Amino acid sequence: MARDRTILITGTRKGIGRYLVDHYRRQGFTVFGCSRGPMESPPEGYRHFQVDVADEAGVRRMLRTISADHGRLDVLVNNAGIASMNHILLTPVSTVHRILDTNVVGTVLLCREAAKLMQRRRCGRIVNFATVATPLKLEGEAIYAASKAAVVSLTEVLARELAPLGITVNAVGPTPVKTDLIRSVPAEKMEALLDRQAIRRFGEFRDISNVIDFFIRPESDFVTGQVLYLGGV
């Protein structure tokens, strides 16, 4: 079913993004991905771009290459994201800019350039990454939660702007998953956070891909502007 379908996943060098590359290759997608660094031993049938998602010229070049080589893009997954756990009184403005650049500006640029390509066929699926840190109002994650609140707003508004072009825009809101993103968070903080979920466990990569699978299946063409939080948050 997925033969000839193309997917672009950002932040593929490690963690969830790296998992999603293999997940969608197994489903028969042609998979493109990007990260700021090169990918070690990229799998066969996967094309990696070394691009910072906040770099407008780089993002445009990447989408132009995908357009020239493949002529279409069916799915965009805006997985690239960074976090920084810190009390607001101790948060340097450079950290604020860094988080907003990757999480907000990067998502905007990818949505814009991907939608330009998708609208040619009047068909496309965009999946953004939110986080439970926003609805849980997590202390110590003010900038991260705020950046992802912006992603939620973008998802909801772009869903309306892009609907006439046949493009759906949704977001998945993962709970903590054991990746580099939460590496530096103390264990007791993590336990307290899991206690606020309806289902008290860490998320798994497959929990996230399950939601993305739902958003991008052909039958989901009437589902847009939605944010699906995992774990019962």
Next chain:
Amino acid sequence: MREQNDIIQILYAAIDELNPQLPPEQRLEKSAATVLFGEGGRLDSLGLVSFIVAAEQKLTEMADISLTLADEKAMSRRNSPFRTVATLAEYIGERLAESENG
């Protein structure tokens, strides 16, 4: 500086790309005088967005020019550059001359 006629040909290619996607009453004629948007224009706002995207893509494909057409400069003008094919070609020509002159 690029000839105005070259730019108009690129805009015609954008029209060729866009027309099949438009309802019949919005389809554009390949003429410099074709009114794109505003009074007497054929495109609705979404049609104009699609036309601008197609024009940007054709500029890249045919002339290796990377321009964002609907920026603050374009929006703040008293006379919209998106009024006709000719006004848009003129605007693109100006933008290219600016970038060539540094």
